[in-house]
Amino acid sequence: MRKRKQPADDTKVRKKLKTGSDGGDAKPAKPKPKTKPKPKKPKPILTTICSSFKTILRDDGDGEKDRFCTFINELVVFVSRLRHEASIFANALLLKENQKDPSQWQVHLGDEKRWQQFYRACLKKTQAELSGKKEVENHENTQQHYQHFMAEPFDPVAKGQAYWEDAKTQFEINPEPFLRCDPKTPEKKRWEQKHFRKWLRHPYELESQTQIGEEVYREMKEDFEWTLADQKLRIRSSKFINAVAAVHDLKQAISRQDSKETGEVWWPFSSVLKGKHLSCLSSVIDIAAAEMATCALNSLTLNYEQRQLKTIQLDFPDVALASKIARLINARVSHMIQRMKTWKTNAVDAEGDTKRELELKENRRKVIAKLESAEVVEFIEAHRRKVRNNQQTHEDSTINEEFIETNSALILHYFHFLNTRRETERTKREEEFKTDNKDLKHGEHSRRLPKCQVFTLLPLHRNKRLFLHLQPKLILEISKKLGYPSTKDEVWDQWFDLSRIRAQPHLFFDRHIATDGVKASILYSTVPNRKKGKKKRTRPQFKSRGPKDEKADKPKTFAKRTLLTPSKGAHGLYKDSQSKLIRVQKDLATWQTAKDPFRLLQADPGRADLFNIQDSSDAKNHYRRMSKGEYYHLRKTTKFAKRREYHWKQFLEAHPEIKTDDACFRTTDFNVFLNSWISRLKVEDATWNEFYSLRMHGKWRLEMFKAQQRTDFAIVKRILANDFTTPTLVAYGNGKFPTSGPGHAATPVARIPKVLSKFTTVVLTDENNTSKVCPECGEKTLHKATLHSHVKKQGEKVRKTKIIKKTHTRVRANNGIGWTKIKLDAPVEKKVTRLIFEYELQKDRECFRILACDNKDCKVRLHRDHVACANIGQVCMEQLLHGAVSPAFRRKNADSG
Numbered sequence: 001m002r003k004r005k006q007p008a009d010d011t012k013v014r015k016k017l018k019t020g021s022d023g024g025d026a027k028p029a030k031p032k033p034k035t036k037p038k039p040k041k042p043k044p045i046l047t048t049i050c051s052s053f054k055t056i057l058r059d060d061g062d063g064e065k066d067r068f069c070t071f072i073n074e075l076v077v078f079v080s081r082l083r084h085e086a087s088i089f090a091n092a093l094l095l096k097e098n099q100k101d102p103s104q105w106q107v108h109l110g111d112e113k114r115w116q117q118f119y120r121a122c123l124k125k126t127q128a129e130l131s132g133k134k135e136v137e138n139h140e141n142t143q144q145h146y147q148h149f150m151a152e153p154f155d156p157v158a159k160g161q162a163y164w165e166d167a168k169t170q171f172e173i174n175p176e177p178f179l180r181c182d183p184k185t186p187e188k189k190r191w192e193q194k195h196f197r198k199w200l201r202h203p204y205e206l207e208s209q210t211q212i213g214e215e216v217y218r219e220m221k222e223d224f225e226w227t228l229a230d231q232k233l234r235i236r237s238s239k240f241i242n243a244v245a246a247v248h249d250l251k252q253a254i255s256r257q258d259s260k261e262t263g264e265v266w267w268p269f270s271s272v273l274k275g276k277h278l279s280c281l282s283s284v285i286d287i288a289a290a291e292m293a294t295c296a297l298n299s300l301t302l303n304y305e306q307r308q309l310k311t312i313q314l315d316f317p318d319v320a321l322a323s324k325i326a327r328l329i330n331a332r333v334s335h336m337i338q339r340m341k342t343w344k345t346n347a348v349d350a351e352g353d354t355k356r357e358l359e360l361k362e363n364r365r366k367v368i369a370k371l372e373s374a375e376v377v378e379f380i381e382a383h384r385r386k387v388r389n390n391q392q393t394h395e396d397s398t399i400n401e402e403f404i405e406t407n408s409a410l411i412l413h414y415f416h417f418l419n420t421r422r423e424t425e426r427t428k429r430e431e432e433f434k435t436d437n438k439d440l441k442h443g444e445h446s447r448r449l450p451k452c453q454v455f456t457l458l459p460l461h462r463n464k465r466l467f468l469h470l471q472p473k474l475i476l477e478i479s480k481k482l483g484y485p486s487t488k489d490e491v492w493d494q495w496f497d498l499s500r501i502r503a504q505p506h507l508f509f510d511r512h513i514a515t516d517g518v519k520a521s522i523l524y525s526t527v528p529n530r531k532k533g534k535k536k537r538t539r540p541q542f543k544s545r546g547p548k549d550e551k552a553d554k555p556k557t558f559a560k561r562t563l564l565t566p567s568k569g570a571h572g573l574y575k576d577s578q579s580k581l582i583r584v585q586k587d588l589a590t591w592q593t594a595k596d597p598f599r600l601l602q603a604d605p606g607r608a609d610l611f612n613i614q615d616s617s618d619a620k621n622h623y624r625r626m627s628k629g630e631y632y633h634l635r636k637t638t639k640f641a642k643r644r645e646y647h648w649k650q651f652l653e654a655h656p657e658i659k660t661d662d663a664c665f666r667t668t669d670f671n672v673f674l675n676s677w678i679s680r681l682k683v684e685d686a687t688w689n690e691f692y693s694l695r696m697h698g699k700w701r702l703e704m705f706k707a708q709q710r711t712d713f714a715i716v717k718r719i720l721a722n723d724f725t726t727p728t729l730v731a732y733g734n735g736k737f738p739t740s741g742p743g744h745a746a747t748p749v750a751r752i753p754k755v756l757s758k759f760t761t762v763v764l765t766d767e768n769n770t771s772k773v774c775p776e777c778g779e780k781t782l783h784k785a786t787l788h789s790h791v792k793k794q795g796e797k798v799r800k801t802k803i804i805k806k807t808h809t810r811v812r813a814n815n816g817i818g819w820t821k822i823k824l825d826a827p828v829e830k831k832v833t834r835l836i837f838e839y840e841l842q843k844d845r846e847c848f849r850i851l852a853c854d855n856k857d858c859k860v861r862l863h864r865d866h867v868a869c870a871n872i873g874q875v876c877m878e879q880l881l882h883g884a885v886s887p888a889f890r891r892k893n894a895d896s897g
Contacts, residue, residue, distance in 0.1 A: 044527035046510065049501055050705055053520040056513075058497040064484075068495055071482065072468065073517035075284070077693045080466045081684075082273055083288050086122040087461040088665065088677060089267055090292075093122070093241070094457045095670040096265065098416040102389055102409040106240035108233040109408040115293035116286075117234055121241040123285050128246050128274045132238025139231040146224045156213030248274045253678055268677065270684055280481045283474045291469075292461070299459045300411055301401050307455060311418040314425050314452070315379065321367050325376065329383045330399035343368055387414040412457055419454050419668045426452040454666040463692045467521070470513040498522065518698030519705065598727050601719065602873030604770075604865050605735040607744055611752065613719055614869040617726075623866060626718055628747060634711040640700045651691050658683045712755045719756060730756060731876030733868065734764040763876050766889070770871035771851070773888045777858040780888050785852035785861055 053072070059065045097105045108114055121131040245266035247253045253268035278284050305326065312322040324343070328336050347364035370376055388394035389410050397403055404411050429450050468474075475491045486494055498509055503524055512523040599617035606612070610631055613624040632638065652658060664676035720728060732753045740746040753762050773780050852861050871889070878885045 044510075044525040047507070047524050048521045049503060049524060050519060050521050050702075051501060052702065053515045053518055055500055056496050056498055056520055056522070058493075058495060064482075068478075068482065069517070071478065072515065073695070075281075075478075076465055076468050076515075076517045077688070078273075078277055079284055079288055079468060080461075080464065080692075081270070081688055082123060082126055083292065083461045083466060084463055085270060085273065086119065086126045086288075087292065087458065089126060089269075090119065090122045091456055091458050091460065091665065092267060092670065092673055092677070093244075094412055095416075095668070095673055098413055098457075098668075099670070102413045105409050106236060107409075108230075108237040109412070111405055112290075112293050112297060114234070115296055115408070116289045118237065118241075119292040119296075120285055120289040121238050123289060125241055125244065125246060126269055126273055127276075127278070128248060128269070129276075130242050132235060132242065135231060135234045135238055139228070139235060142224070142227055142231060146228065149220070149224060154217055156217065158213070161213075250678075250681060253681070257675065257678055267674070268681055270681065272685065281474065281477050283471065283477060284468075287469050287471070287474070288466075291466075295459050295461075297405060297408075300404050300408060303455075304399070304404060304411065307415065307418055311421055312383075314421060316370075316376070318367070318370075320363070321370055321376075324367060324371060325380055328371075328380050329387065332396050332398050334396070335398070340368075340371070386417050387411070389413065415455075415457050416668060419457075422452055422454050423668055426454065454668065456665055460665060463687060465516045465692070465698055467514040467516050470515060472511055516698045516701070518695055519702040598729075600873055600877070601728060601730045602869040602876075603719065603730060603732045604767075604868035604872060605733050605749060605752070606865065607737070607741075607747055609865065610715075610747060611719065612865040612869055614866065614873065615721065616873070623869070624718055624721065625865075626715060628745060631711065631715075631748075632745065634707070634714055636704070636707040640704055643700065644697075647696070648691075655683070655686055655690075658687060712751075715752060716756055716759055720760065724759060728760045729876075730760055730762045731765045731873045732756070732762050733767045733770070733872050735767060763880070765872050765876045765879070766885075766891070767868065767872065768891050769889050770868045770875065771864055773867075773871055774853045774855065774858060774860070775862070775867055775870040775874070776860050777853065777855045778886070778888070779853075779855055779858075781854040781858070782851040782862075782867065783854065784846040784848060785850040786846055 054065075054069060057065045057069060093107060097107055107118060109118060117135065124131045243265070245264055247256065247266055247268045248271045250268065250271070256266060308329070309322055309326050312325050313319070316322050316325065327339060331339060343364065347361050347368060349358060349361055353361070384395075387399060387410065388397075394403075394407070394410075429452055433450075472488045472491065475495070476486070476488065479486055479491055479494065484494065492509075492511065496513070501522060503509075506526055507524040508526070508528040510523040510525040514521040514523075599615060601616070602614040604612045608628060610626045610628060615622070615624070664680070665673060667673055667676070719730070730753075735749055737749070739749050753764060756762050769780060772782050774782050849864050850861055851864050851867055853859055875885050875889050
């Protein structure tokens with residue numbers, strides 16, 4: 001079966017068959033009179049307001065509030081456990097499938113719809129129910145439409161003329177969609193635009209209309225055939241999952257495990273989940289399957305590069321070499337040659353290169369020499385064949401988000417290959433560790449075992465309460481189950497009272513509430529009563545490493561829910577390369593000519609200090625900052641982590657047999673995975689009933705969210721100096737450093753500018769060379785300052801290096817004098833250990849925080865963060881006022897290698 005994009009839906013094909021413009025013997029359509037294009041509706045801006053779940057429930061005093069809340073809490077716990085076991089079952093299926101070639105897999109994976117069907121089948125199998133009924137009905141309907149399509153007589157002239165007239169009429173009404181191809185357009189419109197652009201190139205002749213009719217007929221036939229083949233694969237996938245023997249009795253599962261039966265595929269499930277608990281709540285399964293499908297695609301796209309790079313480093317530890325090998329593996333054949341040429345060009349010495357640049361280019365030449373060695377070339381070819389499954393059609397494809405989504409089976413098979421290599425390395429390291437620590441002498445410490453973790457193919461949903469999405473369909477089903485049938489318009493007022501929520505006047509309830517039984521997240525929209533279409537699920541974008549000039553290598557972009565931003569001014573988050581900066585430039589011109597004061601805040605993000613702020617309106621030039629310790633004190637993360645750890649220890653003391661480490665599921669062997677799940681299944685009931693089902697976890701989550709909101713507002717107040725009225729422009733450094741690292745706690749790098757953009761205008765500014773250019777002389781002459789050690793007398797530059805010996809003496813104390821503060825009646829003695837050190841001369845050292853200028857006319861010493869703040873503000877204003885920055889702050893266009 002040839003590779004194609006998503007097929008046209010059955011509904012689109014039916015519409016084409018019913019309309020005269022697509023019919024076989026359709027008459028030429030009459031041109032429609034010209035009408036003015038309808039005004040575009042404003043795009044809704046979505047935002048969420050969080051509250052306690054009991055707060056928004058309507059209380060009529062008849063006890064129905066407690067009954068509804070209890071039902072939601074039980075439903076949340078049941079679906080959480082159902083999702084947890086279904087995710088483990090899905091990983092087991094893929095481990096079983098990886099024993100075969102991906103082309104022979106029974107499971108059919110691909111885009112989000114196919115992932116939803118796969119997870120829906122796993123969820124139903126966990127409940128001992130069968131799936132695939134919907135797929136069979138869709139296949140039968142498609143077959144009927146296909147037979148009707150083939151039975152109709154085909155007239156290419158009439159069909160082409162009808163399409164031509166329709167396209168001409170629409171072009172006269174609104175020519176913009178025909179002349180501009182937007183990559184963000186949905187596939188249905190993209191398919192039509194492709195043909196409309198072709199038709200508009202042809203003259204009004206019968207031959208071109210005939211060609212159009214034949215092309216449309218051929219495309220519709222191919223779409224029908226592709227849809228039928230795809231539906232057959234979906235039905236086969238459902239049959240494969242249904243054929244797995246479900247065992248809901250733990251004793252029976254243990255007996256099967258001991259008998260070592262290998263002929264039949266079977267899997268044990270919890271007996272609590274067996275039954276028709278969700279018989280009247282069909283939408284719960286669909287919502288859970290959609291959420292799990294999104295998480296699976298996120299896991300594949302976001303973790304692909306990191307998992308591949310870490311595995312390559314097992315054979316080639318050099319990071320620069322491993323990253324280049326990964327780029328060559330993921331690139332198409334033509335791009336491999338192009339990349340090698342670019343890297344060789346950037347490694348050639350040029351006149352005027354500094355000593356540092358010459359060292360970097362020397363390292364590049366060494367890396368290129370290793371890339372051209374026979375060992376590395378063979379390694380690259382082996383991985384290229386594995387990730388593309390030896391298919392020549394994929395050799396000219398770049399491994400990006402679109403490839404991963406359409407070829408999920410190949411990526412999962414490649415992940416299994418990477419896991420096999422990791423498992424081999426882990427076994428080797430464990431054997432070396434045992435050998436090295438076998439003959440340890442008394443007092444010697446054993447070294448730590450080097451980590452080499454094996455990851456799971458799909459995400460395992462942890463033992464925690466999920467957020468149940470209450471939508472109109474699910475609310476109606478719950479109402480009927482509780483014995484209160486109602487309509488869609490009445491059901492929200494029947495159970496919820498949102499008058500207590502302090503929402504802004506321009507916000508309207510969007511008929512969606514996510515809750516875990518304790519916390520509720522209410523969705524609001526700026527457009528009232530907007531129609532519910534097909535939702536586009538937000539997924540982070542997979543960054544393609546292909547050339548920028550080729551549109552085929554650009555990844556897909558997905559719709560994102562934007563934050564609520566005030567309509568006053570140009571409040572929002574902007575990048576210095578966006579065309580929307582025109583709004584900021586207009587407001588900047590207004591502020592500069594107005595009598596009201598205008599201030600520019602220059603912010604430099606960091607790790608130890610979350611930010612350093614320089615205020616242009618401050619005459620004393622004071623700096624404002626917030627340390628990481630202060631942030632975590634406000635955030636109260638350690639407080640709730642200690643609470644959770646304390647309760648977990650108390651629970652383990654009562655149940656010492658429980659071990660919930662997920663490391664047992666990180667394996668490539670299906671039998672080991674099965675045995676690990678059987679041992680875990682023995683304690684699943686106690687773990688869920690006595691710990692994870694408690695409401696205290698939801699309460700802690702709500703308290704943590706409140707602390708996060710208080711911290712966000714405290715950060716905004718610190719940055720704006722509690723002044724929300726003065727027109728303010730914040731030039732915020734667009735730092736790309738990791739949020740965490742060895743020895744450093746995580747910092748909110750991207751969150752702070754997003755939160756700040758709700759209150760003022762924030763421009764993300766490039767930080768290139770902002771810590772290297774001197775703000776006084778404007779030259780790139782800054783370097784780390786050398787600090788001299790404090791010297792009392794000549795020759796006393798000394799520091800402690802190592803311990804020579806230890807001496808033990810006894811110290812006497814009496815009446816609170818000496819080593820104790822307690823008043824004693826008689827003198828006492830205490831044994832004290834004293835250390836004798838070896839000393840050496842202490843040399844001068846470089847300070848990271850202090851920068852010195854090499855310019856003879858300048859020679860200033862400045863704080864590194866203060867220098868960055870000043871330069872970030874200068875870069876932002878140059879970009880806004882002149883559209884370009886100074887040469888000292890510009891980036892090189894060439895690839896740095």
